[in-house]
Amino acid sequence: MQTQSLKALNPVARPKEKQAQGLSPRIDSLDGKVIYVVSNTKNTAESVQQHVANLVKERHPDTDVRLFRRRLGTMINPGFEEFTTGKADAVIYGTAD
């Protein structure tokens, strides 16, 4: 029968505290906007990227739809330049397996 009481220290490491941030305001319509369809190069993302772009274009013919492929392993992956230079009004991001 165990009677000795032990105190266990916490093995969990929490991430650094970050400032909470909301989502970006939405656009009113896709019409006339620059929309990026991003694939992270996984197979399903690759399979749907062009189709999603086509469907957006079918629904909104005057939308500028651009394809963008982003390498997996996002920790070590640059390639955000497209999104930091004000080119994109909205992004459809495929992370699909």
Added chain:
Amino acid sequence: MNAIEKLGIPTVLMTADRFVNTAKVDARIQKMPLPRLAIFPYTGEVILPPAEGRKLSEGMIDAIEAGLTRPLTPEESSPAFSAQKSERVIFEGTEDGINNFFYKTRLTDGLPIVCPSEEKVAWMLTGTDLPKDTVVAEMPPTFGVTTVEKIAINAAMAGCRPEYMPVLIAAAEAIADKAYNLYTSQQSTSGLSPFLVINGPIAKELDINAKYQVLGPGWQANATIGRAIRLIINNCGGVWPGMNDMATMGTPARYTSMVIAENEEALPPGWEPLSVQGGHGRDANTVTALTMMSIACASVCGTPEQNIAYLSELMAPMYIPGVWGFAPYIALIGPAFAQNLYGAGFTSKESVSDWLFKHTGRPLRVLQERCINIKHAVDMGRLPAWVLSATDPDTFVPFVARPQDFIVVVAGGEGSHAYSIQGGHAKRVTGLIDKYRPANWEKLMGKRREEVGRAPIAPTTTKGCI
């Protein structure tokens, strides 16, 4: 994609239903609301026929459009998160009660733990001179701030001794290196485990097995250092199966993270230890972080050329359809196998890697027949770019992008075997252990010899006679 939202660009995430939890965890870590989602049923990791790709896209397009245009809710605009609690003592009770609590709260690997009490953790911290609040790494994938004390707590749970701390700190630093890509390997469906190779005199000092049954049980350092690394990944990296660890099968190696020492005594002339290959001196104590998933065994059974061909043949079927070139691979070569190759003119590890690179692969038609996404593999740096323009179906396509994607390690007992070990998602990272050794190392070693020193096994000794 949270990073794109942070730039002020509205974004919708297309993801498979089974990965929604991963999106939730990522958002929580970023202190952001759940992203707007367009969810589709998981289809497996294959390139879909165009008709199916179109159908899947049609099923998402309404959610995509609504996700980009529907005004945000107040919670999405200004999310509120409760402050993170991080008590220093998380449970008080008996040993059984502590084990039950740690199991229920998913803080263990399923095996009983040693209670990480104040006293036990203080003992563990005698293994390094670093202050306990020193940050060693932000451990992927959730980037938990991993201090020396957090390493010591998990090490205590795993049953480590204090003198393992320098190895543990160097290993934690190595696996958190961006090049090692723990972020992906621990969330991927492929279920990889770290494979850690120790080089240098410290391997013998700590009795880290390099010889008979090098991948098996019987050595405290191999078992508990590896187990501690697994617990650190779980508890500091913040992964759990089915939540954000999406490993379909995982691997038994994840229990102990496969810690071995390289059998440096068995290296043939010209075959450099991993420490030297990693840019360090011959006497440097290092840990090299590799990854592993599955294993296949080859034996010396013919000429050296036949033997290395056998090793190569075992590697070739290990590719994963869709991600050809899932490097790096480990050729874990036993002493007899290594001598056999050396005798045939393989005068360096690099010569073995070069041979494997030239001979391990498949004709292009095999990749085409099996829906290998060549564009993906090239884009990921897993195949040479010339493969994209190859048209002859009989063109030999190498298994990986470079010879150095085959990493040669010599270990094991005096048998005839070699293992092909499938890795992936990582670049090798070699870290120095010595900088974390305490000033009183010799005293620690004396204590070690007194408490757990083991006599060499005499050839005539059997366990029953001890």
